[in-house]
Amino acid sequence: MTINVALLGLGTVGQGVYETVISHQEELYKAIGEAVRIPVILIKDSCKNRKINGGVEVTTDFNEVLKHPVDVVIEAIGGCEPAYNYLRKSLESKLPVITANKELLAKKGKELKKIADDHQTQLAFEASVAGSIPILHMIKDYLKVNRIQRVEAILNGTSNFILTTMREKIQSFEQSLAEAQRLGYAEADPSNDVLGWDAFYKTMIISDLIYNEQPDWNDVVRKGIDQVTQEDILAAEESKEKVKLIAALSRSSNGQIEASVEPLRIKPDHPLYAIEGVNNAVRVKTDLAEDLVLSGPGAGALPTASAIIEDFVALFKNNKSIKNNDPVPLGGY
Ligand SMILES: NC(=O)C1=CN([C@@H]2O[C@H](COP(=O)(O)OP(=O)(O)OC[C@H]3O[C@@H](n4cnc5c(N)ncnc54)[C@H](OP(=O)(O)O)[C@@H]3O)[C@@H](O)[C@H]2O)C=CC1
Numbered sequence: 001m002t003i004n005v006a007l008l009g010l011g012t013v014g015q016g017v018y019e020t021v022i023s024h025q026e027e028l029y030k031a032i033g034e035a036v037r038i039p040v041i042l043i044k045d046s047c048k049n050r051k052i053n054g055g056v057e058v059t060t061d062f063n064e065v066l067k068h069p070v071d072v073v074i075e076a077i078g079g080c081e082p083a084y085n086y087l088r089k090s091l092e093s094k095l096p097v098i099t100a101n102k103e104l105l106a107k108k109g110k111e112l113k114k115i116a117d118d119h120q121t122q123l124a125f126e127a128s129v130a131g132s133i134p135i136l137h138m139i140k141d142y143l144k145v146n147r148i149q150r151v152e153a154i155l156n157g158t159s160n161f162i163l164t165t166m167r168e169k170i171q172s173f174e175q176s177l178a179e180a181q182r183l184g185y186a187e188a189d190p191s192n193d194v195l196g197w198d199a200f201y202k203t204m205i206i207s208d209l210i211y212n213e214q215p216d217w218n219d220v221v222r223k224g225i226d227q228v229t230q231e232d233i234l235a236a237e238e239s240k241e242k243v244k245l246i247a248a249l250s251r252s253s254n255g256q257i258e259a260s261v262e263p264l265r266i267k268p269d270h271p272l273y274a275i276e277g278v279n280n281a282v283r284v285k286t287d288l289a290e291d292l293v294l295s296g297p298g299a300g301a302l303p304t305a306s307a308i309i310e311d312f313v314a315l316f317k318n319n320k321s322i323k324n325n326d327p328v329p330l331g332g333y
């Protein structure tokens, strides 16, 4: 048997997913007992050269996508529209959806989840927060009894990369941003990264997961790294501190959810001090486990594909009907 995937978007993340599905056929087969194929890919610009094999329909028309007998939709387009419309139609067709789209989830996550529930299908979105780090699974599937008291995190790989290279290479903000864009870390509109919106959206997704609601967006401090100067970074370094874009989330004693995203100076004994480059880290303080810290690459093609493909396996692993040492059938690709 084969599971057919419709892939929406073939940019940094989409290409990472496409390549992972080819390079990890054996692991996928062992995990879910099926071969995995991508018969159709949605893109925007039909003139671009694509690094894909034959036998895949590449289309600019979403209606063509759903004409294929697909089993799951993976979305890596970004932004609210047309992504929302495509995901709504997919879920209404009872297709499970896996997405990396934090802006859409922060703005319309509850609505999409309800559509998924109403149509007895699933919406998976581990890749939308902190790239490769399985933080949403840890909160949702593991910390069921612990009371989460506070989350503190570095959630934007581009900003952390820029702050690190400005400090280590004494490189300008503009040069560092250009490098982050070249490496595929930055959003299509990088102002989302440097103005703090990307970390803000991720914080709202975590809030939905922990508290089942978000704070009033007008009450959230949101500052990016655009105003951080080389002088600020060097002054912090002279005091053995580092400037980091820190997202924080907690509930106050009066029940209000409090959230912020802002550049802060942190000391060497802070668990996020050592997090450099494109890496993200999430510190979760709970009443029982106390202080948990997860870290790893927060952006980039393969780290993001990792989160998407693990979501994929979580969706389909119950289909598994073979033994682990069965050979992978030829012809999946
Ligand atoms: N880059 C990263 O490290 C990470 C990104 N994400 C999220 O993943 C998503 C994709 O990001 P990324 O891969 O970097 O983005 P890119 O800009 O690299 O790729 C976007 C892809 O979507 C396609 N696309 C854009 N608009 C449309 C449209 N209207 N119709 C059809 N296709 C469209 C583009 O087509 P074409 O190729 O024709 O231009 C392109 O293939 C975003 O939600 C982003 O926030 C999440 C985690 C990490």
Ligand SMILES: N[C@@H](CC=O)C(=O)O
Binding pocket: 128, 130, 131, 155, 156, 157, 158, 159, 185, 186, 187, 193, 198, 298, 299, 300
């Ligand atoms: N632009 C984002 C990509 C991953 O979410 C980032 O830099 O963190």
